[in-house]
Amino acid sequence: MNDIQTITPEVPQQNGNFDNINQGSVAIESSRAIAEAQGKLIIAKRFPRDEIQAFADMKKACQRPGLASKAFYSYPRAGETVSGPTIRLAEELARCWKNIEYGIKELSQDNGKSEMQAFAWDLEANTMSVQNFTNPHAREVRDKKTKQTTIKQLTSLRDIYENNANMAGRRLRARILAVLPADFVEEAIAECKRTLAGKNDTPLEDRIRKMIVEFEKLGVTREMIEKRLTRSVETMNGDDLAEFIGIYNSLKEGQTKISAWFEYETISDLAAEIDAATKAEVL
Structure with a gap:
């Protein structure tokens, strides 16, 4: 399962089947979620982003060698090199653009796998990009002597957490970039490359x-x-x-x-x- 959606979210409603669940706790949690979502949308509308300032903040951030050196990833695929902005750059761009909420959630965990969700929500535009996916509690490992690759099942809670966080982070990067303006991202990439090319001390x-x-x-x-x-x-x-x-x-x-x-x-x-x-x- 690997669904990607771009939606206009609605404020949560207090409905659903809550059999065998403490109704008082459900009502409290539902009310809290509604109030929190409404509050975020109201604040974003009350304090809209300044796009000119956002571009200025982005350029200033991308001129820092520390960020520029961690701004790109690369990996081989079909004899070619695939590269792009890292999650670190995506998070920094979300900070500069403002009024963006993003994160990852573990929806469920059962039978050696986790149902995960990565999302990014532009509170001002009220547009959300969501990706749900299933992540097995396993990884490929290569034997040092035989050079054979096998699947190793993960049982340690720490290993499972790190594996989920690693795979979710890659989806989160894509979700953040999906709600940011394309020209904003492209200019950030160009600015980071200029920094790496020597436009610093x-x-x-x-x-x-x-x-x-x-x-x-x-x-x-x-x-x-x-x-x-x-x-x-x-x-x-x-x-x-x-x-x-x-x-x-x-x-x-x-x-x-x-x-x-x-x-x-x-x-x-x-x-x-x-x-x-x-x-x-x-x-």
Whole structure:
């Protein structure tokens, strides 16, 4: 199940079948939910967003190297690289645009799976983007010796929580972006790329060297980077840096494996260990 909806939400109504449920608790909770939803809509209408200020706040945020360095993700699919804005950038854009409520909910948990929901609600426009999906309590793991991939069932509450949060976060990113104006998102992406390209106080060469050091901590050598780049790292430009930062973020968060990005004749012990331990999750 993987339903995506864009709807105009209505204020919750006090109806439904509540057999075997404490009616007093239901009435209190229903009244609270109605009042809360109405209050949010009223406040959003009373204090509408200033779009000019929102664009200014977005540009200021995207000019920060700390955000720009975490603004993009990358992963391989069918021989090509898929990339886009991360959940971190999406959350920051929602903050700048204002009057946006978003989140994830676990609707139910049974038989080794969770029914989840990711949503984003533009309170001012009263438009909500919702995605319901089923997330199995399992992940793909690769055996270090046999190189075979198997399905591991998750039983630890912590593992189940982290797995649900990870998969829901990806849907949440898409829901937030769905309620934001396209030109607002596009300008944010361009501004982050300009920041990564050197429109700040740190020289591009220094940031490339820092990137190589961080890759080496994951077991990816300069030679492996240059083989993928097909030229020396000294010739990297801002677009190259943005692409490799996306790859680095994907590896660091365990979303992809080293072998998905880099070719090598002999892989380092560190890289082999990290590669084998990385969770092979479907994005």
